[in-house]
Amino acid sequence: MAEHATDLLEVDGISLSFSGVKALDGVTFSVREGEVFAVIGPNGAGKSSLFNCISGVYRPQAGSVRFGGDELIGLKPHRVARKGIARTFQNVEVFPAMTVQENLLLARDGFMKAGPLSCMVRIGRSAREEREAVVAVQRYAEMLRIDHLLSAPVGSLPHGTQKRIELARALAMEPRLILLDEPVAGMNHDETSEMGEAIRTVNREVGVAILLVEHDMTMVMGISDRVCALDFGQRIALGTPAEVARDALVVNAYLGGAL
Amino acid sequence: MTTTVSAPPTGSAPQPEVAPARRRRVRAGTIGLVAWLLGMVLVPWLGISDLWMGVGIFAIIAAVGALGIQVIMGFTGQISLGHSAFMAIGAYSSAWLGVEQEQPFWVWLPAAALVAGLAGALFAPIAVRIRGLYLAVGTIALVFIGAYVWETWTTVSGGAGGRLAAPVEINGQDLLDGYWSGGTQVMTLFQAWWYFAFAVLLVVMVLTWNIRRSRLGRSMLAVRDRDLAAGVVGIPVTQTKTVAFAISSAFAGVSGALLTAYMGYFTPGQWSLMLSIDFIAMVVIGGLGTITGAVLGAFFFRAVPEVVNWLSAYLPGISQDAKVDGGVTAPLLSQFVYGLLIVVILIFEPRGLNQLCRKPFRWIQQRREGAR
Ligand SMILES: Nc1ncnc2c1ncn2[C@@H]1O[C@H](COP(=O)(O)OP(=O)(O)OP(=O)(O)O)[C@@H](O)[C@H]1O
Numbered sequence: 001m002a003e004h005a006t007d008l009l010e011v012d013g014i015s016l017s018f019s020g021v022k023a024l025d026g027v028t029f030s031v032r033e034g035e036v037f038a039v040i041g042p043n044g045a046g047k048s049s050l051f052n053c054i055s056g057v058y059r060p061q062a063g064s065v066r067f068g069g070d071e072l073i074g075l076k077p078h079r080v081a082r083k084g085i086a087r088t089f090q091n092v093e094v095f096p097a098m099t100v101q102e103n104l105l106l107a108r109d110g111f112m113k114a115g116p117l118s119c120m121v122r123i124g125r126s127a128r129e130e131r132e133a134v135v136a137v138q139r140y141a142e143m144l145r146i147d148h149l150l151s152a153p154v155g156s157l158p159h160g161t162q163k164r165i166e167l168a169r170a171l172a173m174e175p176r177l178i179l180l181d182e183p184v185a186g187m188n189h190d191e192t193s194e195m196g197e198a199i200r201t202v203n204r205e206v207g208v209a210i211l212l213v214e215h216d217m218t219m220v221m222g223i224s225d226r227v228c229a230l231d232f233g234q235r236i237a238l239g240t241p242a243e244v245a246r247d248a249l250v251v252n253a254y255l256g257g258a259l
Numbered sequence: 260m261t262t263t264v265s266a267p268p269t270g271s272a273p274q275p276e277v278a279p280a281r282r283r284r285v286r287a288g289t290i291g292l293v294a295w296l297l298g299m300v301l302v303p304w305l306g307i308s309d310l311w312m313g314v315g316i317f318a319i320i321a322a323v324g325a326l327g328i329q330v331i332m333g334f335t336g337q338i339s340l341g342h343s344a345f346m347a348i349g350a351y352s353s354a355w356l357g358v359e360q361e362q363p364f365w366v367w368l369p370a371a372a373l374v375a376g377l378a379g380a381l382f383a384p385i386a387v388r389i390r391g392l393y394l395a396v397g398t399i400a401l402v403f404i405g406a407y408v409w410e411t412w413t414t415v416s417g418g419a420g421g422r423l424a425a426p427v428e429i430n431g432q433d434l435l436d437g438y439w440s441g442g443t444q445v446m447t448l449f450q451a452w453w454y455f456a457f458a459v460l461l462v463v464m465v466l467t468w469n470i471r472r473s474r475l476g477r478s479m480l481a482v483r484d485r486d487l488a489a490g491v492v493g494i495p496v497t498q499t500k501t502v503a504f505a506i507s508s509a510f511a512g513v514s515g516a517l518l519t520a521y522m523g524y525f526t527p528g529q530w531s532l533m534l535s536i537d538f539i540a541m542v543v544i545g546g547l548g549t550i551t552g553a554v555l556g557a558f559f560f561r562a563v564p565e566v567v568n569w570l571s572a573y574l575p576g577i578s579q580d581a582k583v584d585g586g587v588t589a590p591l592l593s594q595f596v597y598g599l600l601i602v603v604i605l606i607f608e609p610r611g612l613n614q615l616c617r618k619p620f621r622w623i624q625q626r627r628e629g630a631r
């Protein structure tokens with residue numbers, strides 16, 4: 001995880017409120033190329049809202065989000081995705097009626113150009129692209145060890161496996177940045193360490209930057225380069241895992257929540 | 260702290276073996292398909308009466324339209340009640356090209372698809388902004404606008420009295436006269452039309468199958484199941500819905516053109532809301548989101564009322580015509596039994612006839628596996 005000078009994602013003063021509730025309040029930070037950047041904070045701190053603002057699902061009332069220099073605010077989710085940002089959801093968002101392979105193939109859509117008519121007759125470009133996509137998907141399935149499940153309907157698989165499928169799908173988009181919203185939520189100990197390992201592998205081998213939201217502190221401290229803490233929509237700390245763990249405000253936010 | 264989900268067994272637990280089961284299902288599917296194709300080719304030579312051949316031809320034509328509903332509703336999850344309006348557009352454009360412009364069917368049939376498809380694409384910008392029931396109601400408007408246009412635009416529609424439809428001419432012979440060669444009739448009108456409609460259905464089935472297994476179909480299913488997640492993985496949601504509307508309308512146009520060409524003559528009154536609802540009923544009974552379901556549903560929808568009607572002649576106490584004392588008549592019984600059948604099927608197997616037909620195969624398969 002070499003140090004990079006360039007900022008890949010710049011989140012600058014974004015604020016979002018839902019009829020009075022301030023979910024995000026002037027949050028600013030940036031993620032460097034290839035780093036693992038974690039966002040922590042108690043329940044309702046605004047972490048998922050932050051992800052939704054970046055991926056174009058919510059539109060913040062103020063602030064800007066730039067990716068590789070381009071403004072993202074105002075873009076539809078699929079435009080953000082095609083700029084190179086993939087994500088997973090806190091409550092797994094897979095397509096249960098489709099097979100694992102089809103779920104992963106969806107992520108290759110950005111690499112395919114065959115138009116509707118070409119798809120309907122399936123000659124030339126359409127057929128070739130579909131074959132290429134199947135090959136590409138195989139690689140990511142192997143990386144996350146779900147390749148033996150490719151023809152299984154996703155809905156029939158256990159939660160932990162679905163989370164891995166979601167990560168594989170994100171990877172298959174060949175993004176420059178992956179947003180992971182609580183990737184080990186609801187997982188048992190073995191699954192958690194397996195997932196942590198997978199995330200590390202992805203970051204190291206593929207070189208993709210990761211923006212991670214997670215409550216599992218062991219995991220956060222273990223794999224992050226830098227950590228940002230949110231509380232009530234505000235950034236209360238930013239630094240290395242060790243620095244943030246010592247931060248009085250962070251300790252207070254967590255203990256305050258527990259008391 | 261987190262939303263707790265009951266943790267499933269660990270990854271070290273044996274994973275389901277899926278590959279062999281799938282291969283078997285594919286083979287059963289292939290056998291079924293080949294049997295169906297053979298059956299469809301043989302039907303005209305089995306000495307089936309003209310009445311039943313006619314029912315079959317209507318069913319084949321309906322299946323084309325049902326595949327259109329399958330694309331928009333089954334694949335993309337958008338309820339459209341405007342299907343009959345797009346059928347009408349296909350019917351009128353084909354009739355105008357085939358009669359006034361004297362174009363052959365290989366011009367007017369694709370043109371019907373094109374014009375209806377364009378109309379669908381034009382309507383799409385409105386349709387993609389509304390969801391669910393609102394969309395259903397919004398698409399009803401299309402039927403009413405259509406009805407008004409056909410009633411008033413008499414130069415094209417012939418007004419309430421109706422108009423001639425485009426003829427299907429092969430080697431200069433109108434298919435409605437059967438097919439002749441050297442002074443003898445090779446095929447009757449019903450045999451000839453059966454093959455013609457079946458050929459069109461096969462083409463539309465292949466197109467639909469290709470949609471389903473390409474990026475287009477995957478995008479549609481993604482939009483249907485989770486449009487939020489679809490957007491985030493890079494699927495253009497609005498564009499996908501637009502394309503689905505256009506394709507669905509194009510299939511409706513083909514079905515409308517075929518239907519009227521087979522009838523020879525048609526009136527503005529037949530493009531009713533009820534016709535749209537019929538198509539939705541077909542795909543729901545047949546099985547949403549499957550090609551087989553659309554075809555099964557269309558045949559069920561067209562044939563079952565006729566079968567019940569015919570059977571009732573053999574039942575005691577059922578009169579063929581309405582009587583003054585108001586006894587049970589054949590048409591009345593037919594409607595009742597038909598309605599009852601739909602309810603029973605949907606209770607027994609909500610996924611429709613398609614799954615119902617697969618049940619016995621699955622049962623046999625399970626027994627075989629159990630024996631091993
Ligand atoms: N769609 C919405 N409508 C109204 N309020 C919302 C919406 N989404 C989020 N909020 C509110 O915004 C605040 C931040 O929520 P968010 O989901 O971002 O928290 P979080 O940090 O992800 O929490 P958790 O750890 O529980 O996932 C909460 O007060 C929440 O109730």
Ligand SMILES: [Mg+2]
Nearest residue numbers: 047048049090
């Ligand atoms: Mg959250």
